[in-house]
Amino acid sequence: MSRKRGRALLAWLTVTALAAALLIAGGVWVAGYFRDSLAPPLAIGCTATVGTGTYRLAVDQTENAALISALSVQRGMPARAASIALATSLQESKLRNIDYGDLDSVGLFQQRPSQEWGTAEQIMDPVYSATAFYNVLEKVPGYVDMPLNDAAQIVQRSGFPQAYAQHEGLSRAFASALTGQSPAALNCTLAPATPVGTPKTLEAALDAVLGPLPVTSTAGESSTTVTVPVPATMGWEVAHWSVANAQQFGITKVSYDGRRWDRDANNNGTNAGWQSAGTAAEPRHVVLSMAAPPAP
Structure with a gap:
């Protein structure tokens, strides 16, 4: 081979190698771009895991479920009452406080002003409508032991009398x-927190559904620590209520009984749930972190 042809071949091999390298690099970049742009979005929502079953609700549905459940406890009613109420609301409104329905039905339970459930304005208040439901349910003899569907139908008098049973497992x-x-059974995956609540608004919301619970708070640079003293029988109820309402109050962490729910840990796609807090929790206190607005 002549010297001239050798130089030409070397140049050709160099150009070919460079082109291949650029093509590979470009392929890696394109693959990375599409991997990131086509990655599934954060699975926003909440799950309840009890025994071997895991059930899912949207965030707004979970907030309403927490309210309905808390009111049953405040009244001294058993968990069965909350199950019946949740199944009823799931069937009637999908656990959403809607201002429309069949005929004049409105609200979480689709109660009708024409059937003496109250005014439309009253029924659209979730605390009022859930309380009205429980007022009737607790007068049903033996409701705790009867099939869930039957108890719900006695209260609601629905035109679809067998519809409530399908929601029993989730409820x-x-x-x-x-x-x-069920301790550490509720988990929510949420978007990054924004400072949308204050300790005072949190305390007022707790008071509305669980009764008076004195709240103390300590402000930090990026978060506010809120401590809620609770009776031992209410600890996990308040902890789960706090997770269920983390979106609307900007809650980033909830700790109780040596366990911690961390909003940021769930945001990385691992669905971490409740983890060991690493230190012994203060007994009979639920401790929250709330996102704080940046300093001016």
Whole structure:
């Protein structure tokens, strides 16, 4: 081979190698781009895991489920009452406080002003409508032991009398978690927190559904620590209620009984749930972290 042809071949091999390297690098970049752009979005929502069953609700549904469940405990009713109420609301409104329905039905339970459930304005208040439901349910003889569907139908008098039974598994799981019967059973995956609540608004919300619980708070640079003293029988109920309402109050962490729910840990796609807090928890206190607005 002549010297001239050798130089030409070397140049050709160099150009070919460079082109191949660029092609490979470009392929890696394109693959990375599409991997990131086509990655599944954060699975926003909440789950209740009791026994071998895991059930899922959207965040707004979970907030309403927490309210309904908390009111049953405040009244001294058993977890079965919360299961019946949740199944009823799931069937009637999908656990959403809607201002429309069949005929004049509105609210979480689709109660009708024309059937003496109250005014439309009253029924649209979730605390009022859940309380009205429980007022009737607790007068049903033996409701705790009868089939869930039958108890719900006696209260509601629905045109679809067998419809409530289909929601029993989900309702029992969320009721068990949200009434505190099943520790560390409720988990929520949420978008990054923003400072949307204050200790005072949190205390008012707790008071509305669980009764007076004195709240103390300590402000930090990026978060506010809130301590809620609770009776031992209410600890997991308050802890789960706090997770269920983390979106609307900007809650980032909830600790109780040596376990911690960390909002950021769930945001990385690992669905971490409740983990060991690493240190002994202060007894009979639920400790929260709330996102704080940046310093001016």
